[in-house]
Amino acid sequence: MSVSATDVAQEAEAARGEFLDAVGALTPAQRDAKRLVGEWGLREIVAHLGYWSGHVAEALHHAEQGRAHEFGVQDAEVDDRNAVVARVAGETDMATVTKREEAAFNALLDRLRQADPAWLERTLASGETLGHLAREDGVDHYRDHAADLRSVAGGKA
Numbered sequence: 001m002s003v004s005a006t007d008v009a010q011e012a013e014a015a016r017g018e019f020l021d022a023v024g025a026l027t028p029a030q031r032d033a034k035r036l037v038g039e040w041g042l043r044e045i046v047a048h049l050g051y052w053s054g055h056v057a058e059a060l061h062h063a064e065q066g067r068a069h070e071f072g073v074q075d076a077e078v079d080d081r082n083a084v085v086a087r088v089a090g091e092t093d094m095a096t097v098t099k100r101e102e103a104a105f106n107a108l109l110d111r112l113r114q115a116d117p118a119w120l121e122r123t124l125a126s127g128e129t130l131g132h133l134a135r136e137d138g139v140d141h142y143r144d145h146a147a148d149l150r151s152v153a154g155g156k157a
Contacts, residue, residue: 005115008134012112015142016105019049022149030152037148040086043097045145047089048082050101052137053108059124059133060111068122068130108138 023031023042034041040048062071075081089097112134120131128136 003120003131004117005112005120005134008120008131008139009109009112011139012105012109012134012142015139015146019142019146019149022146022153025153026149027153036152037145041090043092043094044086044089045148046094046101047085047092047097049142049145050097050104051081051085052141053101054104056134056137057104057107057111059130060108060115060119062124063115063119063122063130064111068119068124070125071130072125 023046026036026042030036031042036042037045059068059071062068120129120134122130124130124133126133
């Protein structure tokens with residue numbers, strides 16, 4: 001039995017909720033730290049999640065247009081994209097970073113809720129399926145970074 005795009009949307013909402021709960025468990029000093037997890041502070045992490053949510057929303061848009069196979073053909077390396085997102089986030093106030101992440105996440109949810117179930121099986125230029133991308137860059141990504149923040153909040157990082 002395959003998972004529907006609506007199911008993925010519900011999982012993404014739950015994963016983002018876990019992330020937001022983990023943010024809420026941070027102390028003010030942790031939320032303001034320049035380096036919270038590795039080289040990134042909270043602004044960079046939030047911007048990073050927003051970027052990748054938008055990335056999945058864009059892939060879904062390609063699928064809607066019948067061009068899923070073209071998605072990602074000219075993408076820069078992941079580390080390069082992450083570095084640019086982190087640099088821009090570091091120069092942007094937290095309120096703006098948060099609004100951008102929320103807008104990107106909402107765009108992802110809207111696209112998932114409107115998606116044809118068959119789209120998740122479409123293969124992207126990378127060779128992975130759209131469903132895999134939605135989980136990896138959406139659901140799992142929020143859960144992974146929630147776990148990072150819970151470690152920090154618990155004094156383990």
